[in-house]
Amino acid sequence: MVRISSQPQLVPLTKTSLTGFLKLSDDSEYFISVDYSCNPPNVTLDEELRSELEKYPSKLSEIVNQSETHESFVGNLVNFLEDIIVPPTDSKHLLTLIKQVANLPSESVKSIDQDFKQIVLRHTDEGNREHHLAIQLDSRTPTFLCDLPQQLAIENEKTWSCQAVLKSFRDIIGQYQSLWDVLDDIDSNCWVIEPEPFSRGAVHRRVVLKGDVSLIVTIDPSQPTSLPRCRFLGSAKSIQPFQNLLDERVDDWDPAVSVVENLGSILDLELPSKPTDGDNAISIDCGVCYCYEMMGQIPEISCNNDTCKQLFHVECLIEWFRGLPNVRQSFGTVFGECPYCSKPMHVQAVL
Secondary structure, three states: OOOOOOOOOOEEEOOEEEEEEEEEEOOOOEEEEEOOOOOOEEEOOOOOHHHOOOOOOOOOHHHHHHOOOOOHHHHHHHHHHHHHHHOHHHHHHHHHHHHHHOOHHHHHHHOOOOOOOOOEEEEOOOOEEEEEEEEEEOOOOEEEEEOOOOOOOOOOOOOOOHHHHHHHHHHHHOOHHHHHHHHHHHHHHHHEOOOOOOOOOOOOEEEEEEEEEEEEEOOOOOHHHHHEEEEEOOOOHHHHHHHHHHHHHHHHHOOOOOOHHHHHOOOOOOOOOOOOOOOOOOOOOOOOOOOOOOOOOOOEEEEOOOOOEEEEOOOHHHHHHEEEEEEEEEEEEEEEEEEOOOOEEEEEEEO
């Protein structure tokens, strides 16, 4: 069989099949093996190429139907792949972006770096909250970075435009106005210790209730004023009264009332605000590893000694116990001493 002059690394096997490496104008190469006598064509592709073509399920069959020879098949395939994979030339791409940015409202553009490798768009929502979207342009496909509860989904990252991206960004922001109103109310009226740093993408808040007791409140974005998922953190003795109140009064939750008011009423507590005298320290890190988050886990075991109440990760505490000479285990529970005050502690072993 005669080789294809434009693609010397592709080897025709029969009149309707070929195999080898397809080279595009940016010098990228992709393995491809095709028998287009079948319907649909029998195709083996490089993983990256396959993921791109999966976005266009009927395109390969369409190219086959339009082609009568290996040369025409490869030519049509390369033309299509050039459009969806190979980025435009730098000058053409830059000119297109400049025109697109120039057509955006001035208040929607926060910054553009000197090399035009990053564009930061912004949008101020109904609650006067400013949101930023960073478009990174230093790779083959752009990266879209924003602090929202969901990622910005771009239908085709090869043919995107600033206008389309900004519209999608605004549309997503519009969906979360009620959620952010609820979270802003919590931030304004409670002593919030998490998330740190602050994030519009987070749908939870960890608030101080008293002393060593805190509460992680996770809001449902679709029903922000409904009963949130609540998780108390602290010593078992300290959190049990709060858990009992929540269990007993769960039916008293009123969606017409703010989350802060509901929590205060159900827990018989005026939720404390963040101290203004500078004495706002509260221990939330693990007393063994001195970190807050470890492999996605947060400190949730607390010493029951009222003068200690130090928090620990479950795994850190178990590892500490195992280094003690008097450690013992009964079924799934490990018994030892608090690393801080040496009072007896126990923890359920992680299976």
